[in-house]
Amino acid sequence: MVNIMKNIMKNIMKNRKKIIRSVMIVGLLLVVFFSYGIYWAFFDMNRLPTGEYLTEETSPDETYTLKAYLSNGGATTSYSIRGELVFNNLKGKTKNIYWNNREESASIKWLDSDTVNINGHSLDVPDEKFDFRNQ
Secondary structure (H helix, E strand, O other), X not given: OHHHHHHHXXXXXXXXXXXXXXXXXXXXXXXXXXXXXXXHHHOOHHHOOOOEEEEEEEOOOOOEEEEEEEEEOOOOOOEEEEEEEEEHHHOXXXXXXXXXXXXXXXXXXXXXXXXXXXXXXXXXXXXXXXXXXXX
């Protein structure tokens, strides 16, 4: 009888550990999914509004072209500038690298083949980005 009770207690403890482990894994997955959802909905630069074309400048070696767009968010928000980097060698592949609020014009100057200055913000392309929401 004592051995039977020990076996029952051992099985209960074993199942309790499995249940706790399962709950922790499911909880972790929910946190990761929720965090990614917030990033996707509010901070992903690929979801920026298109906007109205303003200007463009090509890099000195003609590897990149930076296009600037004016985005009007409506009556409750100010104008914003979106900078889109075009990879000329990759058949027009694009990447958003600049997003700044409360701007209505874009001044683009290439400092060298890989460094561009947009409205006073220097970026080393194609890796760096400027997003006012992260400042």
